Amino acid sequence: MPLKVLIVGAGICGPAMALMLRRSDPENSVTIVERYPGIRHNGLQIDLRAWGVPIMKRLGLMDVVREKVVHEAGFTFVDAKGGRHGVFGTSGTNTGAQSFTSEFEIMRGDLAQLLYEASLKDPKTGIPDAQPTAEQIDAAAEDKPGVRYRFGITPKTLAQDDDGVDVTFSDGTERRYDLVIGADGQWSRTRRMLFGEEAGLAMLKPLNLYIAYYTIPTIPSDGQYAQFYMPGGGRGIAIRAADRPETQVYLMVRTDSEEVRRGIERQSVETQIDTFAKIFQGVEWQGERFIEGMRKATDFYADAIGQVKAPHVAKGRVALLGDAAYCAAPIxxxxxxxxxxxxxxLAGELARHKGDVKIALEAYDVNVRPYIDEAQKLAPGVPWLMTLDTQWGVKVLHFVMSMIAFFKIDKLIFALMPEDKAGMAMPEYPELKIDGTS
Ligand SMILES: Cc1cc2nc3c(=O)[nH]c(=O)nc-3n(C[C@H](O)[C@H](O)[C@H](O)COP(=O)(O)OP(=O)(O)OC[C@H]3O[C@@H](n4cnc5c(N)ncnc54)[C@H](O)[C@@H]3O)c2cc1C
Structure with missing residues (x-):
């Protein structure tokens, strides 16, 4: 029996979910609501690792990903004068295996766009559907098979019973669905509606780390290697130019300061920029360039970094997905x-338990858990090692990194780190009938 589904959030996993639902049953009707007026293209390089690689292959999207991959030579630590300490390459295994630089690094905006476009394609013909305007997506339109996006809208209330979920939206419309999926990021309103405002918010466990992401014009010394500089005081700066037209900048600060939290967490871009500028004022290397660039950037994005630990990722006919359910943290x-x-x-369990959404969601809750636990493991010393407090500590780290690079033992270290998921295969769902081969 085809499903009428609402997905909240058109980030990464929202469109991916829509695509999988559409491929597994072209009769499914999927509506995605996104609170922004369109797909958000900000964000910098993100990684496809471990199970992310075979899933993109099965979706037949690996060729498009390869076209968009950022070709970064590797990673190095730099000091205040730009001197290098330890230079590390990529893993070179073509499997998404670990290194400082993943093999499938792609700009977040490119991945969001390609998943969005793929979700709109008719699975039989490969031709994209014409996207109706928000006004054209009335209740009757949502009863039809296919995928549609309603931008600039957010759910206000959810009320579920045995047979469906009633949703009211910020534009005053009301609809009923068989299933609602919250893919609305680490601050997920869906999670808060499901578990209660306070409990839902408390599930985001802070790591006392804040990161700003933006791009600035490239200069020749930015080079092909990602460069990482630690000025001390719990701060870190990374830049990545590779083969991109602009240089990506990451400003990181590890602190338990309430003032910093209040200046970044869920604040306006202007307030966040002022807070980061204050924290990084006067740092050496290219501090001034980065602050000036941050003030001019049009793609600035910043957030508090944490991990979402929810006791359950589904309740009745409402499921949580991605950062909303189990944010692992960019680090x-x-x-x-x-x-x-x-x-x-989730798509696999829905296909397996066709017609029984609640049983499918219970199975999703249980079967996704081992993967969450694995993905949320932090590498030893992280985030402290990325944001050291003293110059003395930074010097020791530089020395150790130079030795590791010199004796080429980085591959051994990465094989031992928790991100090596070689032992855990992705779950198989033949019922999904998704087996692209690119
Ligand atoms: C703008 C942006 C930039 C990012 N940049 C990076 C980066 O550089 N590096 C990195 O490692 N990770 C970054 N992330 C996080 C990364 O995308 C996720 O960790 C990961 O890809 C999982 O994605 P997701 O779809 O679960 O969540 P997200 O990618 O966060 O997508 C959630 C979507 O839900 C929408 N949304 C939120 N609340 C509502 C609501 N109430 N109603 C409707 N829609 C809502 C958001 O606007 C967003 O489009 C970024 C996230 C965002 C939103």
């Missing part, structure tokens, strides 16, 4: 991968 490099794995598992 694990696993956020995108586990969100795709989550979509795969």
């Amino acid at each position: 694990t490099g696993m956020g995108t991968t586990v969100s795709l794995l989550g979509a795969w598992t």
Whole structure:
């Protein structure tokens, strides 16, 4: 029996979920609501690792991903004068295996766009549907098979009973669905509606780390290697130019300061920029360039970094997906991968338990858990090692990194790190009938 589904959030796993639902049963009707006026293209390089790679292959999207991959030579630490300490390459295995630089690094905006476009294609003909305007998506339109996006809208209330979920939206419309999927990011309103405002918010466990992401014009010294600089005081700066037209900048600060939290967490872009500018004022290397660039950037994005630990990722006919359910934090490099794995598992269980949404969601809740636990493992010393407090500590780290690079033992270290998921295969769902081969 085809399903009428609402997905909240058109980030990464929202469109991926829509695509999988459409491929597994072209009669499914999927509506995605996104609170922004369109697909958000900000964000910098994100990684496809472990299960993320075979899932994109099964979806037949690996060729498009390869076209968009950022070709970064590797990673190095730099000091205040730009001197290098330890230079590391990519893993070179073509499997998404671990290194500082993943093999499938792609700009977040490119991945969001390609998943969005793929979700709109008719599975039989491959031709994209014409997208109706928001006004054209009335209740009757939502009863039809296919995928449609309603931008600039957010759900206000959810009320579920045995047979469906009633949803009211910010534009005053009301609809009923067989299933609602919250793919609305780490601050997920769906999670808060499901578990209660306070309990839902408390599930985001802070790591006392804040990151700003933006791009600035490239200069020749930015080079092909990602460069990482630690000025001390719990701060870190990374830049990545590779083969991109602009240089990506990451400003990181690890602190338990209430003032910093209040200046970044769910604040306006202007307030966040002022807060980061204050924290990084006067740092050496290219501090001034980065602050000036941040003030001019048009793609600035910043957030508090944490991990979502929800006791359950589904309740009745409402499921949570991706960062909303189990945000792994960007410092694990696993956020995108586990969100795709989550979509795969949820779509798989829905296909397996056709007609019984509640049983499918119970199975999703149980079967996705081992992957969440694996993805949320932090590498030893992280985030402290990325944001050291003293110059003395930074010097020791530089020395150790130079030795590791010199003796080429980085591959051994990465094989031992928790991101090596070689032992855990992705779950198989032949019922999904999704087996692209690119
Ligand atoms: C703008 C942006 C930039 C990012 N940049 C990076 C980065 O550089 N590096 C990195 O590692 N990770 C980044 N992330 C996080 C990364 O995308 C996720 O960790 C991962 O890909 C899983 O994606 P997701 O779809 O679960 O969540 P997200 O990618 O966060 O997508 C959630 C979507 O839900 C929408 N949304 C939120 N609330 C509502 C609501 N109430 N109603 C409707 N829609 C809602 C958001 O606007 C967003 O489009 C970024 C996220 C965002 C939103």
